[in-house]
Amino acid sequence: MKAAKVTRRMFLRSCAATGATAVLAACGQPAAQAPTTAPQATTPPEATTPPEATAATEPTVAATEAPAAGDQERVLNMNMAAFYGDPGVGVDPGCSGGANTVFTNNFMFSRLVYLDENSQPQPDCAESWSTNDDATVWTFKLRKDLKWSDGQAITAKDFEWTVKRNTSPDINCGGGIPYMMSILKNGAAIYDKSEPDLDKLGVKALDDYTLEFTMENSAAYFIQMVQYPTYAPLRRDIVENSDKGNWAKPETVISNGQFKLVEWTVDQQMVLVPNEYWHGTKPGVDKLVIKMIKQEAPALAAYETGELDIVDAPAGELQRIKDDATLGKELLSFPELLTQYVIFPPGLKPFDDIRVRHAFAMAIDRETLCHTILGDTVQPAYQFLPPTMLGYDPELGKELAYNLDEAKKLLAEAGYPDGKDFPKFYWNSNATDFYNTMFEALQSMIKENLGIDSELAMQDASARGAWRNEKPTKLHLWRERWGMDFPDSHNSLQFIVDAHGLDSPNSKIDGKIDADLQKLAYDNPKFTELVAQGGREPEPEKRAELYKEAQQELIVTNPYIIPLYYGQSNVLVKPHVKGLYINGLGLNYRNVSVEK
């Protein structure tokens, strides 16, 4: 996120909706490795052979780099479009939360649990887990056969050390990314140095195979969070001996995932091969090649020439791809857990009037926007939470759907009949082709439907936040999007509290509260309380009710945002790639195989 400014956006680019359990039509052998099966009680076959013997008889690198005679090597060529990271920060899970870090981490680092087709946690390094009544203490039992890629055993101590390291403000790669760790007891205090003792952090190895996490507050959603890469174990001796956390390179890396990194030409490609010590089923791929083609056009060209097996389909090429006899069949579209919206300045006239906010929401025809203007590349949204999330209700927010008469009436009641005397305002967004199209449409909808003039303030991503801070009293509707880090509604709703509350970074300049910026914040104690209750509540049905009510506040009763659309991923996949599945985190490669 921070370093790469990609995080939030790119992370979710490849994400799908939780319930969109669309296992690919071509899905190869899901039954054989069905994630729902309890972890094998018996030791996996590869672990029964002593490591030395395995290495001697079957040196993985040699075996994969020189294909065995008569047997073709199964290679999967992928692309990592926007690669901002570099060795170490690019792969070290504790140092960068960027989408590409998460992408590579998924292959290289196994976490306690992974998410199945229904985004439900399944045993990975942990074989079972439990929590206390108020979800403040979580206990994980680890598998006893866990090994690093050099054959050494992994214990709960390794997890404990890593979680502490990733929370420490003195992490050896300049700053770290503490936002997934502050849920732990004293996590926030340790990062801001008000608690100097790292051992006070809410993580403890009770014995070699039992790991206990203590939360700062009740957190029923922690099980979804613990699959985030910052909770994957790292090798202490390797990490501590590295300069600036620069250990995650082929020469030194030791990891615990399905694959291990064997080659990395920075800004060009990474090569990974199966890790023979991994505790799960052997992958159906002999070699993963992750290329770093940043531009869409050459990436698509590389897919067409067969240099890539999977590639993002560029929005601009979508129509051509759909019309193409071959490419059309290889296109895979699925919803992302990402919501695009604009934010009102609720403390500024005339948007302090709820009728004005309602009129704006009703004057925007989201169906036309998504289906016609944006060419079906995204789907209309009327609420903040994406479908399948707790608290999503298909009817919620529909009262603010396109309704011209009502919009005009409300605006007139608020004192601006036909937009008369309505002050000019700005639409604030990044300048990309896509956003330019979208905001030109919104601008003309507001002009035609409400008679209100507005201007576009399209800027580069880093500049527009600064622009807002300089001119907080200038009226603008601010575009933002939220892609979920983990598929639980709390992640989305808590974000509004954290990022847009009176005390949030958005209300501050250089760490100090700014009274003008606070007028742009969402000051709604009821919403904050509902979200907090939802986070503490263990019962899913009750949580859903609380989140639904919170959304009603956010969208309808005291609206802060106008939801515009839900994101959608469009990916091209060659037919010989099997076993991919889609869950709330997007395309999952855990069971991937390549047929020759």
Place this chain on the structure above:
Amino acid sequence: MWKYIVRRIGESLFILLAISVITFGIAKATPGGPFGFDDPDSGARIPEVMRARYREIYGLDKPVPVQYLNWLTAAMRGDFGVSFGSRNQNVSDIISRTWPISAQLGLIATALALMFGITLGIIAAVNQNTIIDYMTMFISVVGTTIPTFVLAIIAIVLFSVQLRWFPVSGWGSVDRMILPVFVLMLGPMAGVARYTRTSMLEVINLDFVRTAYAKGLTRRVVIMKHVIRNALIPVVTITGPILAGLLTGSFFVETMFTVPGMGGAFISAAATRDYPMIMANTMIYAALIVFLNLGVDLAYGVIDPRIRFD
């Protein structure tokens, strides 16, 4: 002459210092900051403690003049700091990894651009106002006017997707170098060709050329020995900036063909407000321009002995 060189180097250092002040000032004055903190899509959720920690670690909590002086004193020692974009790497490590690749690509492209450009220019000039002249100038206009990114896409679609002659992306083998070199070379080649032609046509009509013919020299000797040598001075002048531009890498060519060079790194540094990278890249580019221009000035003396440095 040595006095001249020493004076020029002194001037150059002063120019570089001025450039560093201006670049630092502009970079800091540009709205937004590093680490995506100001990007609403990614920065909105970054907690204040994390922002404060980063400002402290990277010295951004200090006044801008102090930041500049810190940068300058470190840079004098050859330490360009840590890249904000990849925080576990020194800027100097990134540059020593990416620059040789850009330089290799740039040197080959410059050499080919000069070779083909001068040849085309000469052919056009000696065949002035014939079909050959028009053809070469057409190629040169095309090369000048089509932007590299369009050219790159055309090259990829034609040679990689349709004809399947070359791979689309990557670096490290000859077949992967051909397309980027070709695309990178075309623009400068066209420029060199036009300069050469114009300058040749000027020289070809001068008195000493007529004298040379009158002496009974063959056309070949006149052109090769007298005309070309005199006509090359403007070409040498533009070689400096061309070389500096190509050696530091082209953003479009490098990102389109996935060449892991310095040009791509420069643009992403500017977009993400990676101040240490912006400074280092700008200073390298500036130093190259300044010293290549000095080299060009000295080269005049070799090409045209009448030029003296006093």
